[in-house]
Amino acid sequence: MNPQLRYQIALNYIEHIGPVRAKQLLSYFGSAEAIFKESTQSLAKLPSIGPERAAAIKKKEVLERADQEITFIEKKNIKTYFFTDASYPYRLKECADAPLMLYGSGNLHLDAGHFIAIVGTRKPTDRGKANTERLIKELGERMNNITIISGLAYGIDICAHRAALESGIPTIGIPAHGLDTIYPSTHRNTAAQMLERGGILTEFCTRTIPDAGNFVRRNRIIAGLSDAVIVVESKEKGGSLITANYANGYNRDVFAFPGRPEDKESAGCNQLIKRNIAALIENADDLIQYMNWDLITQSKKPIQTQLFEELTDMERRILEQLRSHSDGLHINELALSMQVPFSNISAELVTMEFKGLVRALPGSIYRAV
CATH class of the missing domain: 1.10.150.20 (5' to 3' exonuclease, C-terminal subdomain)
Structure with a gap:
């Protein structure tokens, strides 16, 4: 230990x-x-x-x-992620108020692919549930390497988790309590299924009561872990608006499904769009195009093989170095190990980040995508 x-x-x-x-x-x-x-x-x-x-x-x-x-951690085989650990999720580490410690259960890959948060009211309309299910189904058909995040609560949250499981997409629940319980208890079976592909992640220790303040705190984790946050349905003062505002503060992309002016269940979504906090979304293609994400290709050649053939010699050497260090490398270490001037490495990394080959992490750390 x-x-x-x-x-x-x-x-x-x-x-x-x-x-x-x-x-x-x-x-x-x-x-x-x-x-x-x-x-x-x-x-x-x-x-x-x-x-x-x-x-x-x-x-x-x-x-x-x-x-x-x-x-409890040792008995239940709980994973821990302290803020200074290399395994701590890099997206969340960028946030000034990120939790010190996270506790995880399941098959968690917290830095993989694209993380999409889907949130909304606890009392959704049939249209809201249908939009959630359709969106996730479309995402599963069009994209690889995505993870759906939500809060394991009633309504849109549990609808999103179940739709992800149905489509074979990893999904992570962020509860407002510790890993010694599941609230609401009616979602225990779904939570158990999520452990196989995704899991449960929380900042809260055992014996934590899921009170109102903890729901607000967990909302910042949902926002901070995500590349994009989608509000499906929300009333004018719905709790999911807190998640949207956190995401906006963290410079995450926020999206909302629009509703008619008379739809009280969508009043919060309409306000997010009107105030330019959220972009209007109606389907998966809207999200994919806005985020400039790659679709699943039908080519018979593996994507990694195609990319490798198109790389310059320097790009290939850099990727070889980064792939041998799963936690990433500081730019100075990279330049030293390759015996290449810092200015050359820096210029190459900018180009490679633009191409989507590497990702820049806080502290001048770079990781292969």
């Missing part, structure tokens, strides 16, 4: 220490363990901490609770 895990989990239990302040502490001390080993007096002197938060950090109950969580 990672010796830091106990302290990393414990950071989530400290009162009045949220993700942003915890990341500041990590940056200052270098590790989660070092934070807890520091004296109360030293912690209290830090500008963003003070005596009250310092005392909260040193409470013995914090580490005891972390030990209980580790027991």
Whole structure:
């Protein structure tokens, strides 16, 4: 077991220490363990901490609770993703308020392909459910390597998960509670099916009550994990609008299905479109064209083989290096390992990113697509 895990989990239990302040502490001390080993007096002197938060950090109950969580994690084979881990999803890491720790269950590939969030009202109309099912079916027919994300709640959420399963598309649920339960309980069977292709991901520890505040917090994860967020149906003050606004703040692309002026169930969607927060969408082709995503090709030659034949010698060498490092390489490491001037590598990477061959991650890290 990672010796830091106990302290990393414990950071989530400290009162009045949220993700942003915890990341500041990590940056200052270098590790989660070092934070807890520091004296109360030293912690209290830090500008963003003070005596009250310092005392909260040193409470013995914090580490005891972390030990209980580790027991559950080991028993249930839960995956953990700490903010500084290479396995932490890169999309979410870009967000300033990203969770410190994520807990996952299932067959999760958090950096793969295109992540599409589909959200909406808990009381959808028949048209809203039909639009959800049709959209996902079309996406499955037109694209490879997509994952559908939603919140496992009633309405559009569970409709999206079930439609993805029906189409053989991986789907990930983001609940407002820990992995020791499923809320609502009527969705347990669907959640179990999702573990085979996709899974469940949460920032919440066990024994967390799914209250209103936690639903808002989980909405930012749905938005941050996604390349695109689609609101199918929402009333004027629907909760899915929170997800849309988070996505807009994270510079994610937001889409909404339009409704007639008299349709109360679509009033929120219409407002998103009117305020230019969301682009109007009616089918999968609208999304694919807007996002400039590739369709499934009918060529008999493997796509990777075609790409490899069209690469320049330098592009081929760069890809060989990046593919041997699944977590990506810093641009300086890449230039050093290839013994090529930094300026040359930098120019090549810009071109390759434009071609869709590599992806730039925070911190000048590059990864092969």
